[in-house]
Amino acid sequence: MQKPSSRRNLLALGITLGLSACGGASSDEPLVIPAAPADQGAAEVVPLPTVTAFVDTIATNQRGDARYATLSTNAGVRVLGGFLDVWKPLTEIVDAGVSAPAVDGFPAVVPSTWSGVPNDGTPDGKVVNAAVHQANIDYVVKATASRSAVQAVQAYLDDRRGKGYSVTDGMGPLTDAWRSAAQQVTSITTVASDATSKLYNDTGNNTGVAGSANERFGSVVDLVNLVGNNASTEPAKRFYKYARPYRWSSSVQVLPTLVPAKSSTPTTDGGFTSGHSAEAVRDAVAMAYAVPERFQEMLSRGLELGESRILAGMHSPLDVLSGRILGQASAAANLADPANMARKAAAVTQAHATLMAATGTNADTFATFAQSGTLADDRFADYATNKANYLRRLTYGFTPVSATNAIAAVPKGAEVLLETRQPYLSDAQRRVVLKTTALPSGYPVMDDAEGWGRINLFAAADGYGAFSGNVVIVMDASKGGFNAADRWRNDISGNGKLVKQGTGTLKLAGANTWSGGTELTAGTLQGDSASAFGTGDMYVRGGTLVANAQTALKLAGNYTQLSGSTTLELDLGAASGSQGSLAVASTATIAGGTLHVKFANGYKPKAGDVLTLITAASLKGKFATITVDGFANVTPNYSAATLTLTIGS
Template sequence: MEFQRNKLAYAVFLACAISLAGCGGGDSGSPAVPDEPVTPTHPDTPTEPADPDFVDSAPVNDAVTAYVDASYSNTQNNVCHVTVDSNAGIRLADGFLDIWTPATLLADAGRGARAAGTDPVTGEACPAVPAGTWDGNANSGGTVVNQAVHDANIRFSVQATNNRSLEQEETASIDQPVHGAYLMTEGMGHMAQAWRDASGITGSYAFNPDRSVTATGTMSGSVNSQLGKVVVLIDDGLDQPDNDEAKRFYKYARPYLWDNNVKMAPGVNYTGPSVGSSDFVSGHTVGAWRRAASMAYAMPERFQEFYARAMIHGQSRVWGGAHSPLASIGGRMSGLAIAAANLYSSENPDLKQELRNPDITAQAKREAREQALTVMQARAGTTTWREFYDYLHAGQNTDPAGQDYDRFADHGKNKAAFLEGMNYGMTDQIIHPTDLAAVVPKGAEVLIETRYPYLTSEQRRVVLKTTAFPSGYPVMTDEEGWGRLNMFAAGDGYGQFNGLVTIDMDSSLGTFATYDIWRNDISGEGKLVFNGDGTLKLGGRNAYSGGTLINGGALEAASASALGSGSVQVNGGTLIVSAGAPLEVGNNYTQSAGAHLEVVIGADDQVGVQVKNTAKIEGGTLHVKFAPGYQPIAGTTLRIISAGRMEGDFSKVTVDNWNVLSVFTPTGISVDLAEPK
């Protein structure tokens, strides 16, 4: 909407600004008050909507035994933990039984007869387990239950291995022999080598003439290094790193044994049956995900990049012919669950002390996080957390030979690849209802504990719930909820606002409590209330309808629809508009006397805030900045607010380096530039 300029007021102001005398303009930037027009008042201004009467939650499915409560049972070669009911690792992936029934419902592949025993935790007697007879081949036992999904699983393996790119082949070859701890360091981008040096990783790998890969040296890190506490956190010290018992239970042949058209990558080069290590679940994928989760806990500044590398690792097992898609999906689920069980064990109220991981206490977690931040910030040469965060994300991904190369510098590309990897190969295989509500596993919230220090434990669970992947797909639509956890999306904030969402950013907590970015497209009927003294940047195409209330801190709208479709109230703190386009307010906009509006203008005809109904300014300040590259000239009118109806004015208006006049009309407020200061 075009503003109608008050020509008389503007002429008076311009003369005063030029003479810099007597008319109230001066160098202070305070607005001159024209004789006319008189600001109208409207006693019938609509009241703001009431707060929703509930707060969202993400309850645990108590009908399922939580992995974090029974992770001790995911142990190797114990006769008491060889079935779906007795082994948490086997049970975690039991959605595979919808596709395949193994020859025996025991974790017996590759093992001889074992005598009866006693469960050291419960004291219950456990029966003897006969020797396994499965020989690793596709025809040595077991029954396909869902032929369509089984066929799609193997068919995708054939297609992936025959159509892989050279880059995918190289990744598959590298990921076979190279230690997962080394591979996940790529998540550090251009600081990957600095992380390796600080953690005592001295290994390397090389391509051989036949395109196979040889790995040498220490790749898992050293507890005596600068990042020794982090190495302990990543290593976790448990006897379940690759969910070995699940492999021995499900006894599903590797894809090249189902179809000889599966083309092995040179660096993988499996040839025969693998009796003790079947296709489902992928052990390499388990290891990658549990390490990525631990590294993301210690260095959440690169949260999404670590998980992106873990997803690639799982995909590489398919590209190379070693595993099927469902095996990698099961590996992802297992890796997340194992990491969460370790990170949560010290605070799990339902876990006996003797069953908790003695190496990963609450103090050990805290010290590992502090160590990672202190050591890497020193190596980056930055003095503040924000400088360090920006440095970590200043890389490029076009020149691998560059010192600032970061394979994961493109957030959009990472997101797209991650979404593809969540259910790749199974896109058309819907075997469960597609409208099942997301369930968050017990303890899973610990995975984003350091990523969101300013959220409560329950709010972290809601983040995981509202960013979960859709239901319907095989294996990953599990009752406990591990399969649908979308860790990349969880790193971009809430996915939905349901009910009253109150965010308190207390900067004394440091790191992300001082500054954060949420990039998800937030839907829902909820209302956002923003408190505290930190800065939160919303960059998604948001559609939440309950409105936005700012009481403190700085809430930055970095997209035109950042604040959804409801009303916006700025009672305190600052609203920053940096969308590069008009911020769309779907109902009313209200700003109180103690509040601030900061608008970044990037073009002569750009409107800062476009209000559908009434904009009511009860005072407060307006600060106008200019986007890089935009250089307005004297006489330019900056259109700050356009509304269906305009009430009130700002108490103070400043524009960087300009003397100005604010001009009120019945449908908006603009700022006229007189001359540079």
């Protein structure tokens, strides 16, 4: 083995090593550079559904207007039309306690004779799917029989307080700053103890002080209020005429402190759909839009409030999940309205400026602070728990009633819901994200023709679920926030190819299986899981590839690193050297560039240790530069299949 003609100390800042270093291909053997992964064609484009769009017709979500009294003429009723496969109301008109004169050729609306009390001998409608209906009511019976004391308190507060105030605790470390800036107040700070006579009504201001009356945060409050435009659940309630769960079954145990809140007029008090749930979801969506650093936590809080309605005995799962559907659609319609573009931008800018000032953070530290809570002071601090709860609350365990493999549709305008969370993606790309992370088909109520029921915003925040064609991601770090760095935690499948461009950092943490390969041309691409880069080839044309997995980062195909401004960073974190190393199943071709070795999780090798950095079926070529943090004397050792590093004294 021929040693380098000139041995230099390897300092933290790095040192250039010639290609004549120990082992590997001899200098007179030309290095053959493989081709980049094959072009997989144009990226997927998700077409708009061919049905009438909710975002174009939200203004029809009205009651007391004969023009908007039917399934086909009322957007809020239409988006929940799948409920007709479970329950057929006495009349398919927005007419429960409602009358309206004839207008423009639409017949007058006459109040329905629906009594609102099932099984009282009055014709009130027909159960179409007995199994789903029974499961819906049984769920509430079981939930109210087993609710904990903590759940009871939360259910009471979520019932009586303003929904906008309640959901702001999803902001975690930012909650106090948000409430102070919004000037939000509530009069309900305790739980009623007298179940028969005491009922607290919130005399606070719910979302806070809006507009010019609140110089620091008025635009943010405006945004939260904005998403409620034309978003009422009353038209759906008065169309579907489906009773509250405690009216279906006496075994439902309404929370004692909420018994005084039970309506004495059941004819105008339908359960489907839940107003609390819809409002909580759209408020949470607006807050997540303004502060995407708490995106998944806010969405989790919105769905939690919906579940509180079940635990209170006031609503059924179908009432609640339909509230999620209508709430998200309403928020999207208002956010997607071109007339609101300036208001959205002003709210996002003001939210960050004000919250940074209040928390002593800046653009570089704000995101970290927003995620700095612990379970002791932020019940949404655990990602895995949030994810599990969110998924459970999307379907409440209903058995699918039809095929589960129908291709997901993506509603017109739904992409706006990810606009601030994934600002580096185009609208077309966000639509693909929504499609590839959608729920399976077949669940009751959720298979609306537009696709609102199957949207899983929590999963969508974690990036694509599948690649098709060339998926080109361009991130501009100079714009800050998620433009500068983001992490995708989904398991990505498909036969597409990932092309990472731009100066920002994209981290992949899923158990990924896409097969079309990966090409890095600029910025940073980080593997946070063993199979972060799927089953294809990895081609580093420019930028930095980081191996940060808890085991070796495994590449199922070839690894190629070109010369010039290319870097492979290995974040070693275990004495064995496997954590953060690179394992290439086929050929690793190193045409130059830099290798940067770092040490993570407190790990630091000692003199004499031999670290295995790269293993491959075949290793060809050498790095032009190797840098090792914290050591002044190391020796690289190349073989036909391995690169190791010996730590000197």
